[in-house]
Amino acid sequence: MxxxxxxxxxxxxxxxxxxxxxxxxxxxxxxxxxxxxxxxxxxxxxxxxxxxxxxxxxxxxxxxxxxxxxxxxxxxxxxxxxxxxxxxxxxxxxxxxxxxxxxxxxxxxxxxxxxxxxxxxxxxxxxxxxxxxxxxxxxxxxxxxxxxxxxxxxxxxxxxxxxxYFNLTRKDPEFETRVPKYPALKIKDIVKIATNxxxxxxxxxxxxxxxxxxxxxxxxxxxxxxxxxxxxxxxxxxxxxxxxxxxxxxxxxxxSNLLEQDRSFFSWLDAQAPKSVIYVSFGSIARISQSEFQEVAHGLANTGFPFLWVVRPGMVKGSEWLEWLPENFLEKVAGKGRIVKWCPQDEVLAHPATGCFWTHSGWNSTLESICIGVPMICSPCVVGQPIVARYVCDVWKIGILLENGLERMSIERAIKRVMLDKEGEGMRQRISRLKEEVTxxxxxxxxxxxxxxxxxxxxxxxxxx
Incomplete structure (x- = not known):
């Protein structure tokens, strides 16, 4: 082109x-x-x-x-x-x-x-x-x-x-219902769009x-x-x-990257089996809590799959970078996992070893995943991300939404559904068809x-x- x-x-x-x-x-x-x-x-x-x-x-x-x-x-x-x-x-x-x-x-x-x-x-x-x-x-x-x-x-x-809608909480029965004007969306998706x-x-x-x-x-x-x-x-x-x-x-x-990219992990990525690596990145703005950060770490470690995890400095509220990782986490995942501050996402998604993209559901990231044909796990944060995630998972059926947030058991189940189950194979087939439609x-x-x-x-x- x-x-x-x-x-x-x-x-x-x-x-x-x-x-x-x-x-x-x-x-x-x-x-x-x-x-x-x-x-x-x-x-x-x-x-x-x-x-x-x-x-x-x-x-x-x-x-x-x-x-x-x-x-x-x-x-x-x-x-x-x-x-x-x-x-x-x-x-x-x-x-x-x-x-x-x-x-x-x-x-x-x-x-x-x-x-x-x-x-x-x-x-x-x-x-x-x-x-x-x-x-x-x-x-x-x-x-x-x-x-x-x-x-x-x-x-x-x-x-x-x-x-x-914005006065509703998880305890309200309407929270999980569909939005009448936009039946693809749930009211909880609308609530998550804005803090104000x-x-x-x-x-x-x-x-x-x-x-x-x-x-x-x-x-x-x-x-x-x-x-x-x-x-x-x-x-x-x-x-x-x-x-x-x-x-x-x-x-x-x-x-147009505003952040410096790390490329030192590519030799490690080259050594991984095809479609075996979980790539995790929550974008350039999203922030998570200390407890959510630790749940992500435990969820990744417990699955046993190799992973490449982008942890942007300042992504974890109140943290400079990795100081709130679980104790001995890096030793536990040595050889299996790599953590970087930022990386060339387009190259990582296109790499033969990448089997799944765990994303914040930003639109650019979603389109990159579609264009390359990599199924997604979605953890939307704010603004348009809950909308994108709902369409990815419920309408186009090319990903899994972590409905209840970042919790280690849910994370483990989602990764195994994408990487091991027949459900994941169906996602790969659908996203491949969507990739062809792009072409x-x-x-x-x-x-x-x-x-x-x-x-x-x-x-x-x-x-x-």
Whole structure:
């Protein structure tokens, strides 16, 4: 796919600029930078606007131009609530970047020494950008890096709040029931989305309003697994929609990592039997408690399977790194298990020894697992992850959800179901079929291939509309 785009006739002559404004979180940066690379290979000149506290390593991207804007993060401690969720930080950026963003964008638009600007593409959660784009008369497309159904659920968070869902606990009989409007989901999935549901609901109301006012939506997804949801979306969002994912099919390698990657374990991984290793990673943001950390450790050790476990520094609340491992844990699993701070996930998933991916159910990780064909164990944390996990396990049936959290007996059972039981073999067959659907969607005439062609044509024509 990469080769097709590099030989595209547009790539020999840069005639327009595209300005991108990604959120400074790994799960948002990675797909946005992949999108930037795709547009670059199609002949567009790329400018990246970023908050000053979250500057990418610009030496890794010599063909992009970067513009830093002030973000007010030096004062954030005086505003931070006791238990901030993701919406707090994103709201903070929206409120504190608006003037510097407007000034930067106006400067870029006024630079006549550069090719004309075709459009602005921002992360959907930068709702500040729509009014700025309107005032400067530049088309704004939004990039949504998560599953399609998430935007519909987020749209209804205030409704769920008014219905009292977030007041329910595990003791309430309704907690395990299905959501009437979204029968694939359980009420407990909705409850897990937000620690501050009222604030998140108001935040997402702003996001959805500005998505509807945009010039189009770019989705890191493909039609096949979400086709019924996409039809619902088209009824509610009248703007053009482009489903050109999974974006890692264009550029499989991790191209925007904020954390240093460890590669020292690959010789160990090479020595393991095919499909025998449990790969465990809870992403770049999720945090777990000391007791949950120890349950994960016991669960992994007790199964006897070899494992590669990513423990990000600070992932365990109140811990620097591994100091809360069970006593003698490293000695007990010597030779059987490896723990690293971060690693090239795409390479690990594609390795012949990897047999299962235990994930936090971030959308990027889920798509990587689908594209490579590795079944999953799901431990969702917050925001869109419970939605993704429910679809992976109950709708697409390519994984097992740890319904009751991180508990060693449940962990052992889940690993054995995926690795040893007939149930796991069924998951492998289904995810292999889904992987093939991804491949077909990228071939000539496939849905993602056609969506990319439509997007390029649409962006090229925007300045003339």
């Amino acid at each position: 990469e080769e097709d785009q590099q030989t595209n006739p547009r790539s020999s002559q840069i005639c327009q600029r595209v300005i991108l404004f990604p959120l400074p979180y790994q799960g948002h940066l990675t797909p946005m930078f992949r999108l930037a690379y795709i547009l670059h290979t199609q002949g567009f000149k790329i400018t990246i606007i970023h908050p000053q506290q979250f500057s990418p390593n610009q030496s890794n991207y010599p063909h992009f131009t970067f513009k830093s804007i002030s973000d007010g993060f030096s004062d954030i401690q005086s505003y931070m609530p006791e238990q901030p969720d993701a919406s707090f930080f994103i709201n903070y950026l929206n409120n504190n970047c608006i003037n510097s963003f407007r000034d930067c964008l106006a400067e870029l638009l006024a630079d006549h020494n550069e090719p004309p600007v075709a459009c602005l593409i921002t992360d959907a959660e930068y709702y500040l950008a729509q009014d700025v784009a309107n005032s400067l008369k530049v088309p704004r497309l939004v990039f949504w890096p998560c599953t399609i159904v998430a935007v519909l659920v987020y749209r209804d968070l205030s409704f769920f709040y008014d219905k009292g 549901p009222k604030d998140l609901g108001e935040f997402q109301t702003n996001v959805v309003k500005q998505i509807k006012a945009s010039s189009g939506i770019i989705w890191n997804s493909f039609i096949q697994p979400e086709e019924p949801i996409l039809e619902n979306l088209r009824q509610d969002f009248s703007v053009p929609i482009f489903t050109l994912g999974p974006l890692q099919m264009y550029f499989p390698a991790s191209i 077909i969607s990228f071939k000539e005439g496939g849905s993602s291939h056609m969506s990319l062609k439509s997007l390029i044509y649409y962006i090229s024509s925007l300045q003339f509309l």
